[in-house]
Amino acid sequence: MGAKFYTEDGPYWFGSKIGVYGTNVLVANNVISKPTKCFKVKVTTAVKKLNKGQSLAVGTVVEVPYDFGKGLSIDVNKNYMAWFKNNSAVDDPNSQYAPNVMIMDNWIYNHSSKGFDIGGAWMVVRNNINRRERLAFADVYNLGLTSFYGVSTTSGRIWSAEETDDFMARAFTVSSRNAWYHKNQWNNTGTAFDNSAEGILHQDHLNGSECYSAALTYNRGNSYTGVWNSLALGFFLGYNQTTDGIMLVLPARASDISSVSHRNLNSGAPYVFPSSLGSDPKVMDFKSWNCAITNPIPGTPLVEGKDTTDFVKITWTDVANEAAYRVEKRKAGTTEWATIAYRPRQESGSVVSFNGAAPSIFVAGGHGSDAWDGVVRDMNPKEWRDYLKTPGLSEYRVVAVGCGDTDAASSDSIPILVISDVSVKSLNFDKSNSIFIYPVPASDQIHVSSSDMVGANVRIFNLQGKEVLDVGKAHSNNLKIQTNNLNAGIYLIQIQGKSGVSQKRFTVQ
Numbered sequence: 001m002g003a004k005f006y007t008e009d010g011p012y013w014f015g016s017k018i019g020v021y022g023t024n025v026l027v028a029n030n031v032i033s034k035p036t037k038c039f040k041v042k043v044t045t046a047v048k049k050l051n052k053g054q055s056l057a058v059g060t061v062v063e064v065p066y067d068f069g070k071g072l073s074i075d076v077n078k079n080y081m082a083w084f085k086n087n088s089a090v091d092d093p094n095s096q097y098a099p100n101v102m103i104m105d106n107w108i109y110n111h112s113s114k115g116f117d118i119g120g121a122w123m124v125v126r127n128n129i130n131r132r133e134r135l136a137f138a139d140v141y142n143l144g145l146t147s148f149y150g151v152s153t154t155s156g157r158i159w160s161a162e163e164t165d166d167f168m169a170r171a172f173t174v175s176s177r178n179a180w181y182h183k184n185q186w187n188n189t190g191t192a193f194d195n196s197a198e199g200i201l202h203q204d205h206l207n208g209s210e211c212y213s214a215a216l217t218y219n220r221g222n223s224y225t226g227v228w229n230s231l232a233l234g235f236f237l238g239y240n241q242t243t244d245g246i247m248l249v250l251p252a253r254a255s256d257i258s259s260v261s262h263r264n265l266n267s268g269a270p271y272v273f274p275s276s277l278g279s280d281p282k283v284m285d286f287k288s289w290n291c292a293i294t295n296p297i298p299g300t301p302l303v304e305g306k307d308t309t310d311f312v313k314i315t316w317t318d319v320a321n322e323a324a325y326r327v328e329k330r331k332a333g334t335t336e337w338a339t340i341a342y343r344p345r346q347e348s349g350s351v352v353s354f355n356g357a358a359p360s361i362f363v364a365g366g367h368g369s370d371a372w373d374g375v376v377r378d379m380n381p382k383e384w385r386d387y388l389k390t391p392g393l394s395e396y397r398v399v400a401v402g403c404g405d406t407d408a409a410s411s412d413s414i415p416i417l418v419i420s421d422v423s424v425k426s427l428n429f430d431k432s433n434s435i436f437i438y439p440v441p442a443s444d445q446i447h448v449s450s451s452d453m454v455g456a457n458v459r460i461f462n463l464q465g466k467e468v469l470d471v472g473k474a475h476s477n478n479l480k481i482q483t484n485n486l487n488a489g490i491y492l493i494q495i496q497g498k499s500g501v502s503q504k505r506f507t508v509q
Contacts, residue, residue: 027076043061043064045060077096107129176210180343211231259287299400443509
């Protein structure tokens, strides 16, 4: 992209190695390795700087590396949005909150600038590694250079890895609307030469970097991670290992914040959020558990689901004593649950107008009210969207987690049959009023009635997803189905008609 490419934090010598903008984004299995062919050029110093403890006079000619390791590595929905105000842009698929973004299993090397500069809605960022090497006082490219460190050239570039050059050298700078960051790793990141901070960070810069309903779980790195001077509406930090802790610093406003079971990466000692956040008037519904002292047992959520054209939508009820929620999925007939997202608590609902007009969150003050479009939104919904749905019968459940990340407070599983035909718009289940079954429980037969059953195909599945009875095409809105050959247990009746697919459970005794 050339020497004049500008990121949100100023000019860098190179643009991103991978840049993707839009909805339905997958960036996976990439390796951005350490450069092997960097070369040296001569530059003239513009200001007096220290070099290995020595002062270089203005006008000194020195050799420096022309460094391909600088600049962004992966940029998704972020830097070209530097002109884009946050807030009212959250529903705009052309903003940094474009839906369905997945960034997984990437390994990158960099120094200076950022490894990942990313934004998205319903976003999953997991199993990525940012390997950062500071230039510091080492000739990492073996170019035979001895005196280029700390040089500010006539073009204004800083060629060393001292504070100015390492500015914004983070692993991840992120903008989130409903996002999950899981099992990512990084090293040697920070704003300054001393690796002061900033592993996964929401920070309000030129284009903002807000935190709307995000969860950070099981990440590892030798720096801070968290939120700096941004809105944080729904934020769960669980089971991370860092050297400098978890931060929530100078939040513009914050709500539904919880932290549990973090440890120091080096010592293994537990890290607990500062208790002062609980009394901060700008922070609502803050919870931080010292699990060695107290470990409340969460309640059990009730779960519903719906298959749409693009995703399976899972919603749940709020419970007590939870630190967060874990959304899981498995293919019917299997036993192992796969986690598809962790979700923050929703004690306050996080309904926000962005300018302080919603008293449930903000009593006074605001954030970016000049950009507000007048729409009050729920920025931390009790919802997750599974864009990786596959045709067939799957089961979903939601687990309320506390100090221990266990299954003790799991919901009942909800079977959802995903239809590959995109013309099928919806799927109702369990509580649907469109299907009536009696008697409940059944023994020898069941009576099924529905206002939309004529011409529909009717089938019965067990909860492992196996079809146990193909009833065939219905010729009326009332059916009598023999069940005396079915074993005692719970079954699922599916009615697939012109207006879509409906399902409902019933029990055979």
